[in-house]
Amino acid sequence: MAFQAGGPHAQDRGLEAVVYAYEDMTRTPAVARWEKPQGKRDPLVMEKHFTVIPRGIGLVIGCSTFPTWNSYPGLFASLVTGNAVIVKPHPGGVLPLAITVEICRDVLSEEGFNPNIVTLAADSAEAPLAKELALAPEVKLIDFTGSTTFGNWLEDNARQALVYTEKAGVNCVIIDSTDNFRGMIGNLAFTLSLYSGQMCTTPQNIFIPEGGIETEDGHKSFDEVAAALATGVEKLNGDDARASAILGAIQSKATLERIGEYGKGDNVILASRSVPMDGFDGATIQTPLILKATDESSYTAELFGPISFVVPSKDTADSLKIVENSVKNHGAISFGIYSASDEVLDAAEDMACRVGVAISFNLTGGVYVNQTAAFSDFHATGCNPAANAALSDTAYVSNRYRVVQSRKHI
Amino acid sequence: MAFQAGGPHAQDRGLEAVVYAYEDMTRTPAVARWEKPQGKRDPLVMEKHFTVIPRGIGLVIGCSTFPTWNSYPGLFASLVTGNAVIVKPHPGGVLPLAITVEICRDVLSEEGFNPNIVTLAADSAEAPLAKELALAPEVKLIDFTGSTTFGNWLEDNARQALVYTEKAGVNCVIIDSTDNFRGMIGNLAFTLSLYSGQMCTTPQNIFIPEGGIETEDGHKSFDEVAAALATGVEKLNGDDARASAILGAIQSKATLERIGEYGKGDNVILASRSVPMDGFDGATIQTPLILKATDESSYTAELFGPISFVVPSKDTADSLKIVENSVKNHGAISFGIYSASDEVLDAAEDMACRVGVAISFNLTGGVYVNQTAAFSDFHATGCNPAANAALSDTAYVSNRYRVVQSRKHI
Known part of the structure; x- marks a missing residue:
């Protein structure tokens, strides 16, 4: 990688x-x-x-x-x-x-x-x-x-x-609903893990309605979605050899310290663990830390590295409003949304155009929101603070x- | 017009x-x-x-x-x-x-x-x-x-x-030599008169070697070139009806006052005169004022309107050096040079590329250095102070x- x-x-x-x-x-x-x-x-x-x-x-x-x-x-x-x-x-x-x-x-x-x-x-x-x-x-x-x-x-x-x-920027993902829950979780788990979230395109804040979401398997509560995401990330990085290849090392001491600091709170949904790597004893490899957002101030600054928040919102309209303000004020390079409703996707695209951030719809396969392809995807838009x-x-x-x-x- | x-x-x-x-x-x-x-x-x-x-x-x-x-x-x-x-x-x-x-x-x-x-x-x-x-x-x-x-x-x-x-900018013309003296003088006379020099592309400073120039009719001294230019401008604007059509009115009081002020010096080569216009008694129409530069400080600021200087230089190399510094420090949108030598024209183009100003060679006909054509000429380069x-x-x-x-x- x-x-x-x-x-x-x-x-x-x-x-x-x-x-x-x-x-x-x-x-x-x-x-x-x-x-x-x-x-x-x-x-x-x-x-x-x-x-x-x-x-x-x-x-x-x-x-x-x-x-x-x-x-x-x-x-x-x-x-x-x-x-x-x-x-x-x-x-x-x-x-x-x-x-x-x-x-x-x-x-x-x-x-x-x-x-x-x-x-x-x-x-x-x-x-x-x-x-x-x-x-x-x-x-x-x-x-x-x-x-x-x-x-x-x-x-x-x-x-x-x-x-x-x-x-800096604060990238967001909104989960409204999905007809491929397993694909969504798998995609997000990889997204959060890739390069230990040290990409300027890695999402930090994942907004989920507090009342939960509809999926192809019926309703899932906020906690169920958050737990599935935590399990997905945990399983993906369960094998040390694979984990170290996906995660790579943590580049800076500041990021390492941040993981330690934020991991101490009582809002940890998935703890970060150190991953040993054969032949590289000093490598600082950490699995992603997932937190539940408490109030807005907890997640609006960029926390560079493998730290993300699941954020309960009133509903998807509320998620869209929060993300719109976040992009406007704190910048973003990527933005993903999961929804089975074309109306919601259209509203999200309108919002993305208002604040100037690229949007990815329903990524459930081998394309991740933090990846852009030269000659096809623009990286950043140049019109938000990021x-x-x-x-x-x-x-x-x-x-x-x-x-x-x-x-x-x- | x-x-x-x-x-x-x-x-x-x-x-x-x-x-x-x-x-x-x-x-x-x-x-x-x-x-x-x-x-x-x-x-x-x-x-x-x-x-x-x-x-x-x-x-x-x-x-x-x-x-x-x-x-x-x-x-x-x-x-x-x-x-x-x-x-x-x-x-x-x-x-x-x-x-x-x-x-x-x-x-x-x-x-x-x-x-x-x-x-x-x-x-x-x-x-x-x-x-x-x-x-x-x-x-x-x-x-x-x-x-x-x-x-x-x-x-x-x-x-x-x-x-x-x-x-603002200070546009310059360099006269090195010419094989069409009459065409050059006619072209410059119109250039200085058009819109009373109130174009951002009108030349202000005309550099002539103090030793004079070579023409198709033999050598002409600095004073002869300056006098020919003055005569050219005077004759072009000799008829009031034609003059008022070429010159147009002076737009601002500041320009009018500047003409009056600069016309008082003892370096006037061609005095400005008021041109009456039938049916427009209050129109402020003035023919161009041509001055001989005394020292550098006299001509390096933009004197917007129909005020120009003939500037004696040591030689054309000196003219090029002065213009290069002038464009770099004071900006310019147009630059014209007259020379029968390809070597001089090449040196001038190199200089123009160094400081970022458009250059016109040997304009002796119906194209003037202050004119640009949309879809063909760029107006300004964007890389000098103008x-x-x-x-x-x-x-x-x-x-x-x-x-x-x-x-x-x-």
């Missing part, structure tokens, strides 16, 4: 950005002949040249959990539009980007370019470089994935640059370059 | 923005079928829907000199991408936009839309509305043409919105909307 998301999927997203940028740049012809009729006189005729010029230097600030996947779109979008790029990896995820930069430099040299078009600026938590680099007047493009605090700082302070940010850009669309690439025109009579 | 630039040319630019936006929005299909092979099992199949959603409310802040031409691109770009638009005209140019808004509302009603999708917010110099509107949280797009001071204020303060600005966007390109339209996606198995 590290291979998948770190390698081909990251390269997919990089290539996707290249395609968008290439298509956009080539919409303007390099040369055009222009004629203006002048009545009986000869027409005015001009030859016009259009040159794509770069913005300046691009700065890519990597994150720790998916160093390549979250960096490649910005890296390649800036490169293909002619900008040099400085890659500043997260101190906790240097190697994947160091390898990337090394290969970029090799390829640039092989093709006769100056290898310094791509450089690495590794720093440490003690002596961070990001702010200094971000404020350099030569830096005209910044791509960042990470905390809302630093993302907002970049947007507010690096005013000489165009800043593309992906920040991100100010989408991967990838025209808006993500079209301002990374400009066009300078010349014209002369011929 | 008011008809031309105010009517069809403005509509051209509006339509151009619509075309760019429509093409960009329709690059993403409304519905797509997605299949993922699963080895021997059935493929995963999904149906995905992509919905274009607006940003919110667009605010168009009009300018006084070309109220329609400078407003239509933003107005129509925001409208076609689904945003409602508030039009706030300049207090000195309300009527053209009031008529525009009235027609927009009629058309919206005819087509079954709410006419309030387009509204007019006229204000006065005493009780301005622009800042209040610009900071409204619902306003997500702002298009502005006007002063650098207010443009920068918008960029710095209306952080909830995407802000597209066209601000404007942060170009009319029109993908970058100008592609972030005015977002795409929200839904997906389900089929």
Whole structure:
């Protein structure tokens, strides 16, 4: 899985950005002949040249959990539009980007370019470089994935640059009803477990009407749904070898500590357990922690990692209202809903369009709400607090370059 | 001419923005079928829907000199991408936009839309509305043409919105040499006179080597070139009826006062004269004022209106260097060069690409450096201080909307 998301999927997203940028740049012809009729006189005729010029230097600030996947779109979008790029990896995820930069430099040299078009600026938590680099007047493009605090700082302070940010979000799932209860539980169990919930698309809050839901097997109470979800996650991760492959390690100490802290409450529906992994004694692998939400304040902040809440709502209309406000105020990259009612699905899609979040309907098979496919799914919408850009669309690439025109009579 | 630039040319630019936006929005299909092979099992199949959603409310802040031409691109770009638009005209140019808004509302009603999708917010110099509107949280797009001071204020303060600005600039022409002296002088004379230099594309500073230039008729000294230009402008505007048609009225009192003030110096090469117009006794029509630059500080700020400088440079290399710094520091929308040397033209184009300004070579006929044609010429580049966007390109339209996606198995 590290291979998948770190390698081909990251390269997919990089290539996707290249395609968008290439298509956009080539919409303007390099040369055009222009004629203006002048009545009986000869027409005015001009030859016009259009040159794509770069913005300046691009700065890519990597994150720790998916160093390549979250960096490649910005890296390649800036490169293909002619900008040099400085890659500043997260101190906790240097190697994947160091390898990337090394290969970029090799390829640039092989093709006769100056290898310094791509450089690495590794720093440490003690002596961070990001702010200094971000404020350099030569830096005209910044791509960042990470905390809302630093993302907002970049947007507010690096005013000489165009800043593309992906920040924190709180993803939600609404369960209204289902005609495939088993499929729904299986899908959600995998969703919550994959990469230990360390994806920016993993749902955190799962809304279930307090009166329960209708299924193909009849009514199920809130507690029955919550218990089924807990059992599903527990069983999926019952075998240590399989669990460690699905979960992967917990990346940061802060996440580990958060699991410990939140696991102490009296609202635990499924406790997190440590998973041993043969040959990796120091690996910090934890199964997901599932909690029952107490009040709204308990679940509205992002708790990055494998911590999720089942949240009782009055009814699905209430769930929709809460999620709408949550996306508006706290951002979200993914949103899933389960319902056997087309009316409910339509209302959910309307809401998703109002607040700008991608929506997945009734995922009960091999597609998970936290997965997006390059060339088919947009990652983030760019219009809620979780991100100010989408991967990838025209808006993500079209301002990374400009066009300078010349014209002369011929 | 008011008809031309105010009517069809403005509509051209509006339509151009619509075309760019429509093409960009329709690059993403409304519905797509997605299949993922699963080895021997059935493929995963999904149906995905992509919905274009607006940003919110667009605010168009009009300018006084070309109220329609400078407003239509933003107005129509925001409208076609689904945003409602508030039009706030300049207090000195309300009527053209009031008529525009009235027609927009009629058309919206005819087509079954709410006419309030387009509204007019006229204000006065005493009780301005622009800042209040610009900071409204619902306003997500702002298009502005006007002063650098207010443009920068918008960029710095209306952080909830995407802000597209066209601000002040200092356009330059370099004369290196020519094989059509008469054509060059005729072209420049018209360029300086058209609309009394009240176009954001009119050149202000004309650089001529202090040692003079080579022409098809042999060498001409700096003074001879300057005198020919003065004579050209004087003759073009010698007939009052023709002059008033080419010049049009001076729009603002500030411009009139500036002409008076700068006309008092001892560096006047061509004095400005008032032009009477039959039937319009109060019309303030002035022929262009041409000055000889004394030191750099005399010509580096924008002196909006029919005031231009002939500037002696050491040589053309010096001219290029001065213009490069001028564009970088003070912005420019147009740049013209006259040279019989391909080497000089190439160097000028390289410089134009470095600083991001459109360049016109050897205009000696019926095309003028201050004119751009929609669907063929970009207006501004968006990468020097004169404007942060170009009319029109993908970058100008592609972030005015977002795409929200839904997906389900089929």
